[in-house]
Amino acid sequence: MSITANAGTFTPNKTEPIHRWYQYMEGYSSQLVERELDALTGKDIHTIYDPFGGAGTTLLSASMRGLTPYYSETNPFMSLVVRTKINRVMDLCRSPESLRLLNAFLSAFLSGDTEPANAIPFPDTWDGFEKYYPVKAFRQILDLKARIAHVEDPAVREILMLALSSILVPASKMIRRGDLRYARPSEKKCCQPVLGLFSEKLKEIITDIRESGPSVLCPVHPLAEDCRCIQEENLIDCVITSPPYLNGTNYIRNTKLELKLNDFVNSEADLPDFHSRGIVAGINNVSKRNHHDTVLPQVQDYIAKLQQCSYDKRIPLMAANYFYDMNQVFSRLKQIMKTGSWFIMDIGDSQFAGVHIPTHRILAALCETHDFTLCSEDLLRTRHSKNGMKLSQRLLRFRLEK
């Protein structure tokens, strides 16, 4: 199967049934996963693990091929997205009554029958999050949330909450441009009408459940939230994943509106705690809690260069800790994967103050210490850092023999 030039990004998923429900710019496309699984056709593969589950692209594609998917994910909202797109879809396909309820919610909504059973006056504040919305929009969002809370069927409720979560950014004053930030006046994609966005999203979801829901074959199984803590042994035949990039995005801050709507955080002060649970990948999560002094031998030269020319002393610390954390991940992967299994990793390199960090080379060297052999490598696309240095996104394919 051939793939498009943007297969390493989320963009092709925007038109793919179910994959399109929640746009996760940090993810890759189902195309990429499909191509890798096609290439493994005929191999003895039944179980797939994504240690960095994200929006569940690997997991949904695997489920649609009848492979049993497992995942880890430290962001509780993303974990909800994964379970909703797979397990709740399977629930609805097995229960005509649930699908009828979902349709009934949409019909009532479209016909303007929108009074909640126990109408409550909506507050003027939302623990600080109201500042991201026009007043009318945040009240409509809270009104919809209250209405969804009245739905008794848990699968229908979760699907409706995903529909509402997925319109939170376009309905807000914010925009995703790499990171989530306030939109400039010239950027028109913000502050779109809540009710129109919600009804369109719900129609899309219902269409996808009808047309593609029956293709979702295997439920997804959550393992430890932090993939460095998984306990299982010799369970997995194939891993397809994209770890956080060194100095990449802040996955928690970028989903703060969704985390708030789904009651995972109360205020923005709760975000750093979630952020510190993930791999150390950004300068702001170099904290006492997750800081190690060990600099792995494979990274020592790079850390020395960074110490000489970094404008911020946290940069060498972040890099040393990133590779330390990733080394722990590879150690756990060796434990959970079977001998002869496949490990496919999408990764990009980085630069700091003109010092190039070949993340893919360093990670490959670490993998080799855990008995993974690099079999092949693809250049997915070239990127450019802010200072113009040419960077890359690559796909590395390993085989484990233990």
Ligand SMILES: C[S@@+](CC[C@H](N)C(=O)[O-])C[C@H]1O[C@@H](n2cnc3c(N)ncnc32)[C@H](O)[C@@H]1O
């Ligand atoms: C690049 S994204 C993965 C995107 C995914 N491949 C997709 O297509 O949707 C990396 C994900 O890893 C998660 N993460 C970071 N540290 C983690 C850890 N220690 N264990 C599990 N997940 C983690 C982040 O929350 C983020 O969702």
